[in-house]
Amino acid sequence: MRRALLIGCGEVGAKHADALTHAEGLDLVAVADPSPVATPPSGVPLVPCWKSALEEYAPDAVVVATPPGSALVAARAAARTGAVVLVEKPATIDPADLEPAEEDRRIYVAFQPHFAPGLAWLLSQSPTARRAAVRLVCRRDRGYYRDWRSRYATAGGILHQQAIHGLALALRLLPPGSVLSSTTEVHRVRQWGESEDRVTATIAFETGAVLTVDARVDSDEPRRHDATLHLDGGQELHVRGRNLEAGLGPASTAPDDRALRLAMYRALPAGDTGPLHPCLFPLSELRRTLEVIDHAYRNARTVPEARTAP
Missing domain, CATH: 3.40.50.720 (NAD(P)-binding Rossmann-like Domain)
Structure with missing residues (x-):
């Protein structure tokens, strides 16, 4: 024990x-x-x-x-x-x-959603994706932006706190390479904190790979956080769920949050030897994800307010 x-x-x-x-x-x-x-x-x-x-x-x-x-x-x-x-x-x-x-x-x-059905198989195969699209739709109320979450310097934005599950997964399958360019729009409407309400981005890499993101936390639409992967050879895979938890399986059989966390704990190695579970996300691999997010925000254009929050 x-x-x-x-x-x-x-x-x-x-x-x-x-x-x-x-x-x-x-x-x-x-x-x-x-x-x-x-x-x-x-x-x-x-x-x-x-x-x-x-x-x-x-x-x-x-x-x-x-x-x-x-x-x-x-x-x-x-x-x-x-x-x-x-x-x-x-x-x-x-x-x-x-x-x-x-x-x-x-x-x-x-990243417990990475333990969703089918993703261990997918990551163990290490396929190469040339295009990936990450979509996030949810709603965060005023109470969510309290304490440390109210400031970008301590919480980051949507891409750090919300869309990172899908971004990190997509970037593990896109070929290694530096960001060539990014076009990002940041929408701040409700002004409940320094974070934004919606981010849309298109990120191109030197390898020719492209990652698109549409992440919003001000929506009354049904919640979703999924990723579409376009693999070499033309195959298209959809990682589905409210937070990727359906993985490659049907939404009706998606495990709950506790089940995903238990799977994540079981995958933890007992020492420094032996093969790693394919769904474990080493800290060293997080750097690329943060570099891509940082590039997107540094080159972002803020869209003027379209409405005033109630």
Whole structure:
């Protein structure tokens, strides 16, 4: 039985706390958070300082669910103790923070939708996509943009916080290469925070690959977050779901959030040896995703307001 520590008990941390109590082979020994939003599971100690929790409980596995910036610091500190670490996306919004470090080989990014049906097979085949389209439609209310999420410097934008699941998946299958150009429009209408309400982007790479994005969080339309992949040879694959969770399977059989998290925990290696699960997303691979997002925002054009928020 591996000892697990959860760092962060906010909205996302509470979901991890619930899933970790149902994870086979993992024993949630403590939750570390100086100001928890949620109550830890019954019988699980709450510790205010994650540094002291790492020393006191000596966990084998650590899940980090804190805001960007602090998440990367905590994840690397945990990895230096020898623990294997899952850190919630995006970990940081600055790609320069991901200069390689020795401890990074024990850190993985928590993209539970990548464990959706069929994606392990797809990623194990390593096909090459020449075009990819990522679409996100959801609605975030005013309460979502509170605390650290109200500022771009601490939360990033839609592409960091919302569309990154699909972007990271698409970029794993697009051929390696630098961004050649990007055309991005940022729509800010409701003005509930420094983040935007919609981003549309077309990103071209030196390899000839093209990635398009249409991500909005101000819509009353049915929620969706999917990706369409156009592979070499003409095959077209659709990764579906409210948050990719249907994968390549039918939406009616999509696993729920807890099931995806449990699959992600099961995939964590016990040490530094052996083959990695194809759906695990190493921290080192996150840098390209953040570089693409950073390029899109740096070259973005802000579209004037079309209406005033109620």
